[in-house]
Amino acid sequence: MSMKDKLKKITSEKTSDWLAKAEDALAHAGARRNARKVALRVLQALREQDINQADLAVKMGVSRQQVTKIVKGKENFTFETIDKLEKALGVTLISVAPTPQPALGHGTLIESTLTIPARSQIAEPYKGSRHVFISYSWFHSPALLAMFYSSIKKVSQDIVHKTTEQPLELSGSTVFFDVQAFTSDPITTTSNLVKEFKGADKKIVECWS
């Protein structure tokens, strides 16, 4: 009997849906991550306050099934649900940052080149993802950094809500932002970012997606 026949004999008639599930998970990575963060915060509050999930459901006035979805990171939250959670647990789960007021002149750019690192420089976990990482030198001034975040939002326009608010990772003095996953034209977006963020001489070194 050939190996193919031997394997056929022990192969299930079912089809694995692992690939489909994995693709779905990666396609909704941002939403999943946010739902997970909320789930973990809720679980921590439950543990610290010694409340069980059934009690939380009663406090919130929702079903036990909805609480299960929340702690399993499966809930697609509404502001109403967030509000109920915050009141029931006495914690703040989300907050909207005020518009940053950049204080130009109070900080110093330690590096003035806007770069998109070569693929070989990208950390292994992010390889294979359809993202472009924009690296920018770390600023001495938090206000300047806040202005950079704001600039990303301006040039991203319709993708603003999906652009990372915080650096994905820090590597030495470099900050990585994930932008391209939400724009069809990463080069223009990056170029606009350069124009938008005035105050230093910058250039695009390399771009990949």
Place this chain on the structure above:
Amino acid sequence: MKILHIFGPKDGPESVEGLWAVEYEDASENALVQLFDFWQDPELMVRFCVENIDDIQRKFGDDVTPEEAADELMDEADEMLMFLMSLAKRETSDTLQSLFKPLNDLETDLTVLQLSKASSKTKLRKDPKLRIYAVRINENTYVVTGGAIKLTNQMQDRPHTIEELQRLKTVKDWLNREGVSYPEDLTDVL
């Protein structure tokens, strides 16, 4: 017990090479789906961290909370998922054989029905905690038996990793009994 083809360089019913997973008796999903369902479930991950808090704090630091550790572990799971997907979609020059290593660190040769492990070890993650366990059938051909959050040096140190070690051996013995142990047979069809 059965196996399912997850992905491989040769898609379709004639495919042998690639990643397979065990479907255990009475299990609703195959071992790989079950594993990622666990790793992507905040409630289950926090429960594991609470139950293993001493090991968790030894690995992550004394001040870490179960939720912080779970968050870190789930990031690692996402990295593993992305890497497997890049293999499935041929977006990398890496292979299953570069991902999976012999379970026994002292083994240097790759052999048939070898107990194997995979982790997301990178420059940024020098001490990965997650493992996927598999039996190697042949070149770039692995059958996933399960996985674990490994927080101790030896699998024999904790019940949940002992269970995974037993699963590996059980699947190896089963494959052996089914005659899936002769590489020359596999070569015939590849």
